[in-house]
Amino acid sequence: MNERLLYFEDLTPGRVFEGGRELMDAERIKVFAREFDPQPFHTDEEAAKESFFGELVASGWHTAAVTMRMMVEIMPIAGGSIGAGIDEFRWPRPCPAGETLSLRMTVLEARPMRSKPGQGLVRTRVETLNTAGEPVQSMVCITVVPMREGGI
Amino acid sequence: MNERLLYFEDLTPGRVFEGGRELMDAERIKVFAREFDPQPFHTDEEAAKESFFGELVASGWHTAAVTMRMMVEIMPIAGGSIGAGIDEFRWPRPCPAGETLSLRMTVLEARPMRSKPGQGLVRTRVETLNTAGEPVQSMVCITVVPMREGGI
Numbered sequence: 001m002n003e004r005l006l007y008f009e010d011l012t013p014g015r016v017f018e019g020g021r022e023l024m025d026a027e028r029i030k031v032f033a034r035e036f037d038p039q040p041f042h043t044d045e046e047a048a049k050e051s052f053f054g055e056l057v058a059s060g061w062h063t064a065a066v067t068m069r070m071m072v073e074i075m076p077i078a079g080g081s082i083g084a085g086i087d088e089f090r091w092p093r094p095c096p097a098g099e100t101l102s103l104r105m106t107v108l109e110a111r112p113m114r115s116k117p118g119q120g121l122v123r124t125r126v127e128t129l130n131t132a133g134e135p136v137q138s139m140v141c142i143t144v145v146p147m148r149e150g151g152i
Numbered sequence: 153m154n155e156r157l158l159y160f161e162d163l164t165p166g167r168v169f170e171g172g173r174e175l176m177d178a179e180r181i182k183v184f185a186r187e188f189d190p191q192p193f194h195t196d197e198e199a200a201k202e203s204f205f206g207e208l209v210a211s212g213w214h215t216a217a218v219t220m221r222m223m224v225e226i227m228p229i230a231g232g233s234i235g236a237g238i239d240e241f242r243w244p245r246p247c248p249a250g251e252t253l254s255l256r257m258t259v260l261e262a263r264p265m266r267s268k269p270g271q272g273l274v275r276t277r278v279e280t281l282n283t284a285g286e287p288v289q290s291m292v293c294i295t296v297v298p299m300r301e302g303g304i
Contacts, residue, residue, distance in 0.1 A: 036217035038224060039232045052234055052296075060235050061220045065188035065213045072190060080191045082204055083212050089238035089291075139241075 005078040008110060008120035008147040017105040020070030024058050026097035032062040045097075057094040063101070063137045067128045070103040071141075075124075082144040084121065089139040099130045108140065112147075120145050157230040160262060160272035160299040169257040172222030176210050178249035184214040197249075209246040215253070215289045219280045222255040223293075227276075234296040236273065241291040251282045260292065264299075272297050 026045065033042030037059035040047035048056040072081060095101070109123040122145045128137040178197065185194030189211035192199035200208040224233060247253070261275040274297050280289040 032217075035221070037220045041232060052231055059220070061213070061217045065184075065217060068189045068211070068213050069187070079204055080193060083243060085243065086238070086241035089241050091235060091237065 005076055006145070007078050008112075008122065008145045011107045011110050011120075011122045011124075011145060013107050013109055015107045017075045018103065019074045020101065020103040022066045022070060022101045024062070024066070024095055024097060024099050024101060026056055029056060029058045029062060029097055032065070033059050037061055053094050053096075056097045058097070058099075060091045060137070063091070063095050063128055066101060067103065067126065067137060070101070070128075071105070071126065074103055075105055077143065077145055079146050084142040084144055087123075087140040087142065089137075091137050092135055093130075095130060095136040099136070101136065102129050103127070104129060110145075113144070116144075118147050118149070120147060157228055158297070159230050160264075160274065160297045163259045163262050163272075163274045163276075163297060165259050165261055167259045169227045170255065171226045172253065172255040174218045174222060174253045176214070176218070176247055176249060176251050176253060178208055181208060181210045181214060181249055184217070185211050189213055205246050205248075208249045210249070210251075212243045212289070215243070215247050215280055218253060219255065219278065219289060222253070222280075223257070223278065226255055227257055229295065229297055231298050236294040236296055239275075239292040239294065241289075243289050244287050245282075247282060247288040251288070253288070254281050255279070256281060262297075265296070268296075270299050270301070272299060 030043050041051035041053045042059045045056045104127045106125045108125055113119045113121055122143050124141045126139050126141050127135045130136050182195050193203040193205045194211045197208045256279045258277045260277055262272055265271045265273055274295050276293045278291050278293050279287045282288050
């Protein structure tokens with residue numbers, strides 16, 4: 001048993017996990033957007049000035065993908081992070097080029113699954129913060145987590 | 153005014169937009185996962201066999217990113233697709249390597265924004281379908297859309 005891996009019993013409501021450090025530079029923002037979200041405010045600094053945002057900003061799906069990378073590092077769950085779904089997924093403010101993102105994860109609820117003995121469902125508020133510590137993304141992740149006893 | 157671009161008045165509840173064709177091959181799945189979701193069931197065929205999924209599957213965030221690309225193509229909104237948030241984001245079944253994804257978008261609700269004259273909020277059910285036409289992802293997107301009259 002890897003001591004660093006987390007099980008259901010470790011994810012008690014109120015527990016907070018913090019960390020991560022991901023620079024969203026203009027080049028990464030444009031490379032991601034060209035492949036997945038080809039809109040001018042994500043792919044071109046000049047065109048972005050004329051857009052809703054007024055400057056180059058990261059695709060919300062880029063922020064989401066970078067958030068996943070930080071989640072895997074900060075809250076490593078035994079058997080892997082198996083997402084059952086997301087609620088209340090919001091981007092309260094844009095993420096312009098140059099921001100350094102970090103994560104704050106707060107366990108909201110943990111309950112055993114009736115249908116799958118040895119597993120639990122954990123609801124976690126995941127906030128992705130900009131350099132100033134303000135959320136650029138917020139979501140509630142519902143994750144399947146094995147128990148120490150009878151788990152994977 | 154680009155005739156192909158969609159405005160608030162075009163997005164009437166019940167209207168369906170379909171299309172897209174994105175092959176999720178093993179190499180793309182692994183490249184995305186190495187950068188954003190480095191877990192064995194997304195990065196390594198052999199290790200995936202021992203995992204929860206039993207085979208290599210796409211990261212849910214990869215499915216989400218590919219979905220965004222298809223959304224931009226199928227439902228091009230004037231001024232760009234400005235996401236206010238997502239509700240009921242679910243991955244009802246995994247997406248193994250080799251699936252070809254497509255999209256079905258159904259407008260659920262459209263209402264003018266009181267706080268921003270000339271703009272509306274549109275709620276759209278976005279389903280990402282596998283080769284067999286079954287959803288691998290489902291979400292309700294809340295999008296800010298300009299009106300023809302008084303819009304962008």
